[in-house]
Amino acid sequence: MNLAFLEKLDRRWLFLVLGILVLGPLLHPIGLPVFPSEPVRQFHDAIAHVPDGSRILMPCDYDPGSRPELVPMNKTALRQLFRKHCRVVILNLWPGGSLLTDQTLESVAQEFRASGHPLVYGVDYVDLGYKSGNEAVMVLMGQGIAATFPRDMRGNVTADLPLMREISNYSSFPLLVNISAGTPGTKEWVQQVNSRFHLPMVSGCTAVSAPEYYPYLQAGQLRGLLGGMAGAAEYEKLCGEKGSATQGMDGQSLAHVFIAVCIVLGNVIQWSKRTGARS
Amino acid sequence: MNPSHDFGVWVAALLTLFVFSFLYKDNPLYKFAEHLFVGVSAGYYIVLNYWTVIDSNLIGPLRVAFGGAAGGPLHVQQGDYRALLLIPGLLGLLLFTRLFPRIDWISRWPLAVIIGVYAGLKTTGFAQGDLVAQVQASLQSFGLVELAHAFKASELAHTSSATWQAIGHSCDVVLFTAGLLTSLLYFYYSREHKGALGVSSRLGIWFLMVSFGAAYGYTVMSRISLLIGRFQFLIEDWLRIR
Numbered sequence: 001m002n003l004a005f006l007e008k009l010d011r012r013w014l015f016l017v018l019g020i021l022v023l024g025p026l027l028h029p030i031g032l033p034v035f036p037s038e039p040v041r042q043f044h045d046a047i048a049h050v051p052d053g054s055r056i057l058m059p060c061d062y063d064p065g066s067r068p069e070l071v072p073m074n075k076t077a078l079r080q081l082f083r084k085h086c087r088v089v090i091l092n093l094w095p096g097g098s099l100l101t102d103q104t105l106e107s108v109a110q111e112f113r114a115s116g117h118p119l120v121y122g123v124d125y126v127d128l129g130y131k132s133g134n135e136a137v138m139v140l141m142g143q144g145i146a147a148t149f150p151r152d153m154r155g156n157v158t159a160d161l162p163l164m165r166e167i168s169n170y171s172s173f174p175l176l177v178n179i180s181a182g183t184p185g186t187k188e189w190v191q192q193v194n195s196r197f198h199l200p201m202v203s204g205c206t207a208v209s210a211p212e213y214y215p216y217l218q219a220g221q222l223r224g225l226l227g228g229m230a231g232a233a234e235y236e237k238l239c240g241e242k243g244s245a246t247q248g249m250d251g252q253s254l255a256h257v258f259i260a261v262c263i264v265l266g267n268v269i270q271w272s273k274r275t276g277a278r279s
Numbered sequence: 280m281n282p283s284h285d286f287g288v289w290v291a292a293l294l295t296l297f298v299f300s301f302l303y304k305d306n307p308l309y310k311f312a313e314h315l316f317v318g319v320s321a322g323y324y325i326v327l328n329y330w331t332v333i334d335s336n337l338i339g340p341l342r343v344a345f346g347g348a349a350g351g352p353l354h355v356q357q358g359d360y361r362a363l364l365l366i367p368g369l370l371g372l373l374l375f376t377r378l379f380p381r382i383d384w385i386s387r388w389p390l391a392v393i394i395g396v397y398a399g400l401k402t403t404g405f406a407q408g409d410l411v412a413q414v415q416a417s418l419q420s421f422g423l424v425e426l427a428h429a430f431k432a433s434e435l436a437h438t439s440s441a442t443w444q445a446i447g448h449s450c451d452v453v454l455f456t457a458g459l460l461t462s463l464l465y466f467y468y469s470r471e472h473k474g475a476l477g478v479s480s481r482l483g484i485w486f487l488m489v490s491f492g493a494a495y496g497y498t499v500m501s502r503i504s505l506l507i508g509r510f511q512f513l514i515e516d517w518l519r520i521r
Contacts, residue, residue, distance in 0.1 A: 015302045022503065023510050027520065068508025069501065095324050098331075130331050135400040151335045191408030192400065207500035211493055219416030221408070228497065229504040248507040255503045256496070 003269050014262065021258055025250030032250050036234040039217055043224025043231075044238045046202045047077065050175050053085045055166065057173045057199075059189060060104070062181035063096035066206050071104055072245035073204040073232035074179045078108040080239055081177070082119065087163050089173075091128040091149065093137060093184045098130035102153050121154075122161040129153030134184040138192040142169050169197075175223075176201035186213050190221050204231065281519045292517040295509050337368050417459055419452045458486040 036044075050056065058077070062070045081088055090105055092098045105127055109119045119125060128149040131137045140148040145167055146159040158164050166172065176199050180186040186203040194201050200223055205213055207228025216222040226235050229252055232245035283289065297312035344361035370389040377386040422445055429445040464476060465483030472480045514520050 012303060018503075019506075022506050026507070026510055026514055065505075068511065069504045095327055096320065098327070130327060132328055132332050135404060136396065139400060149335075150339060187408075188404070191404030195404065195407035195412065207497040207504065210497050211490070215413055215416070219412050221412055228500050229507070230500060244511055248504065248511065251507050251510075252500065252503055255506075256499060259499055 003265065003272070006265060007269055018255055018258060021254040022251035025254060026247065029247065030250045032253050034230075034233045034237050034246060034249055036238050037231075039214075039225040039227070040231055040234040040238065041224075042217075043202045043204065043226050044080070044235060046175060046200070046223040047080050047084070047177065050084065050086065053087070054174050055163070055172055056081055056086045056088050056175055056177055057170070058088050058090045058177045058179070059093065060090050060097065060101040060179045061093045061185040062101075062179060062206075063094045064100055065096075066181035067100065068244070068248065069206050069229050069232065070179050070181060070204065071100070072229070072243045073226050073235055074101070074104050075108050076232065076235050076239050076241055076243065077177055077179070077204065078105065079111070079241070082108065082112050082117070082124070087123070088125045089128065089145070089163065089167065090125070092130045093132075093134060094181065095130055095132065097181075098127075098153060102127050102129070122156065123163055126158075126161055126163050127153040128158065135188055135192050138184075138188060139196075142193070142197055144169055145172075170199045171197075173199060175199075178203045178205075180205045180209065182206065182209055185209070186216070186222070190216050194221050204235075207231075283517050283519060288516050292513055295513065299509075333371075337364055337371075340364055341368070417455075419455065421452050422449045457482070462486050 058081075060070075060074060078088065088105070090101055092101050105125060109121070109125060112119050128145075129152060131149060133140075137148060146164050149158050152158050152161065170176075170193060176189065176193065178186050178189050178201055180189075180203055186201075186205055186209070189201060189203075193199050201221075202224040203213055203216075203222050204226035205228070207230070210225065210227030210231070213222060213225055213227075217225045226232060229245050229248055232243075233249045236243045236246050283292075294312045294315070297308040300306055301309040340361040341364055344364075370392060373385050373389045375386070377383045426442075426445045426449055429439065429442040461479045461483035463483070465480040465487065467476070467480075470476060
């Protein structure tokens with residue numbers, strides 16, 4: 001079979017096929033199965049084993065560029081924490097993300113309010129907002145969180161909020177749940193907080209940064225890891241939800257198969273050209 | 280289909296389509312969206328940083344220190360050193376001397392402080408979080424004692440899951456150690472890669488290739504996720520098909 005024509009194929013045809021493969025399952029879901037992997041189970045279990053009513057620190061280090069991957073896992077983690085009556089303190093080290101993370105937090109709180117669980121801002125959850133400084137902010141928080149964030153996202157004096165009156169520094173939390181899109185993110189929290197202050201942590205991250213964090217998981221520095229949309233979908237399955245990550249996985253799987261086929265075809269063409277030239 | 284009546288959603292949807300139009304070819308609509316994004320981002324970040332950093336961490340505390348509410352800048356309680364914020368405030372202002380060529384050398388002083396602080400933070404963080412912890416985690420037991428125990432136990436009950444678990448763990452550790460050592464040997468350039476070193480470094484390349492493949496797969500997943508996110512927005516928030 002002569003595949004030489006593929007060599008001159010306009011790449012826009014590939015974009016079109018990829019677009020159809022992603023869009024099709026969103027309109028007509030196939031329902032391909034999702035199987036939770038071990039790192040995802042560990043993430044779920046780490047939160048499940050935290051005593052009910054604990055205070056949880058949740059740095060959400062992402063911006064709208066990572067929304068499809070990270071917002072679903074952020075929402076699922078918040079739901080799991082609120083179901084355990086945990087009180088959550090979120091913050092953001094990415095300048096473009098503070099509004100998005102506040103919106104995410106508020107939408108989950110609203111869900112709980114609608115189902116008869118009155119979550120109160122300042123008592124059950126606090127959004128400290130954005131602070132520039134990356135690692136410097138992390139180290140400063142070890143000395144005092146209210147001093148590092150004098151005002152919260154909504155302009156309140158942080159030290160006056162009932163939840164923040166119970167919190168001094170990292171020792172006030174049994175677990176850190178980091179949702180990370182890159183730098184600053186999980187790597188910096190491991191280096192500056194997990195290593196120095198020995199605060200156990202789990203991470204949900206974009207797929208592109210997941211390979212970098214597996215060594216931390218293997219070394220026990222991370223107690224669990226969610227990698228990208230697949231990790232988010234597996235986590236949704238463990239929590240009995242069917243959110244946007246699960247809905248996106250059909251298109252994700254088909255796109256991966258298509259790209260794998262393209263890679264194989266490309267290699268076959270190159271190989272046949274090389275053998276043809278030799279003969 | 281019941282399209283959104285929200286003006287903001289329409290703007291976002293049209294800008295998404297403008298950006299997608301680049302896949303066909305470069306065009307003025309794409310350029311418009313690109314420039315708009317850069318301009319809006321720059322303005323947003325400046326305002327955000329002013330209110331979350333300069334106002335709340337510098338101007339606010341200085342106002343309290345010098346405004347008389349706390350008894351003046353020299354009337355400090357233990358741990359209250361707000362007047363000292365004048366120093367970082369001054370260093371921050373000195374950064375702007377770069378705009379004046381005759382005195383731009385002054386901006387190197389605050390830069391030196393920033394670089395020094397971050398170099399210190401990064402170095403200690405890396406040493407504690409990566410170097411020591413990762414080397415420690417690389418020294419793994421092959422689990423031979425556990426394997427022997429598991430084999431002994433399996434004499435009684437022909438096949439036990441513990442045996443397979445112990446075998447699996449030992450294989451993992453062997454693979455991990457082989458991958459670690461051969462990958463390290465690949466980057467050893469003080470001797471020609473011949474003989475045993477050549478074989479090891481070639482094996483190291485295979486391990487590296489597998490890791491690059493995994494990283495590529497994850498990167499593809501990230502990029503496809505972005506496309507899925509945009510399609511979900513167009514379908515659910517803009518066109519409201521579902």
